[in-house]
Amino acid sequence: MKFKKLLNKIVFEKRWRYLLTGSNVTVEKGAVFKVGKKTKIKNCNIYVKKGDRLILGNNINLRNVGLTLMVPWGFNDVKIGDNCSISDYDINVTKGCIDIGSYNILDKADEAKKPTLEIFGEFSLGHYNRLRCTVKTRFMGKVKIGDRNAINERTEIRSDEAINIGSYNQISYDCVFWDTNTHNLYKAEKRRDITDEQYPSFGLEYEKPKTAPINIGDDCWIGRGVSVLKGTNVSNKCVVAYGTLLSNITIEENKTVFNQSSLKIIDNQI
Numbered sequence: 001m002k003f004k005k006l007l008n009k010i011v012f013e014k015r016w017r018y019l020l021t022g023s024n025v026t027v028e029k030g031a032v033f034k035v036g037k038k039t040k041i042k043n044c045n046i047y048v049k050k051g052d053r054l055i056l057g058n059n060i061n062l063r064n065v066g067l068t069l070m071v072p073w074g075f076n077d078v079k080i081g082d083n084c085s086i087s088d089y090d091i092n093v094t095k096g097c098i099d100i101g102s103y104n105i106l107d108k109a110d111e112a113k114k115p116t117l118e119i120f121g122e123f124s125l126g127h128y129n130r131l132r133c134t135v136k137t138r139f140m141g142k143v144k145i146g147d148r149n150a151i152n153e154r155t156e157i158r159s160d161e162a163i164n165i166g167s168y169n170q171i172s173y174d175c176v177f178w179d180t181n182t183h184n185l186y187k188a189e190k191r192r193d194i195t196d197e198q199y200p201s202f203g204l205e206y207e208k209p210k211t212a213p214i215n216i217g218d219d220c221w222i223g224r225g226v227s228v229l230k231g232t233n234v235s236n237k238c239v240v241a242y243g244t245l246l247s248n249i250t251i252e253e254n255k256t257v258f259n260q261s262s263l264k265i266i267d268n269q270i
Contacts, residue, residue, distance in 0.1 A: 057082040112153035161211035166218035
């Protein structure tokens with residue numbers, strides 16, 4: 001009886017059975033952690049703080065995943081649907097929610113840096129997607145991705161307001177989707193004060209920068225190295241060619257868009 005009372009005083013609960021698979025799973029008292037049937041957790045670090053909720057569906061494979069619900073009583077909510085495979089990803093929720101549908105694959109290409117989901121806001125993923133990209137939201141930004149998309153390595157999706165990507169899109173390597181300026185432009189004196197205050201960190205923002213939503217339709221091809229900046233709308237069945245920069249523009253349905261470039265050749269003086 002005394003031993004039981006002592007256990008009740010402990011503010012967290014180690015899920016010791018996961019140690020056998022090389023995982024460290026900690027669930028604070030007052031948190032919700034549910035695991036479906038045939039779900040496997042291997043070489044993972046999972047921390048769920050009090051007041052937060054992590055729901056794992058059936059037949060999920062988690063491997064080399066860091067998953068942290070960071071703020072106690074932040075009412076953070078992470079739900080991962082059935083038959084998903086997530087490996088070599090770091091997932092951090094400061095405040096907000098993640099809703100991942102069924103039959104999704106989140107993984108890392110062999111040569112790529114480990115991708116991340118860093119959520120201060122909302123991230124919603126439909127079904128049958130393969131993601132190798134990084135997603136970051138701040139200031140309660142929202143990222144919504146539909147069904148059957150492939151988004152490749154080193155691509156970054158960053159939202160301070162709203163980014164919507166439809167279904168059946170092919171998005172290549174090294175792309176950027178930013179609905180935000182990411183930083184505010186202050187007078188030099190104010191920026192110096194902020195820099196002095198934040199040191200050794202640099203560039204942290206207290207205020208939301210200028211933003212405008214991004215919308216990508218269905219059945220689009222986005223080439224390697226494409227940058228899609230705030231206020232851009234790409235309609236259905238569009239092709240965005242290699243290295244194209246789009247900013248605050250609407251591309252009508254079933255179009256191909258590319259940046260023109262010209263070459264200049266001059267004589268060498270060797």
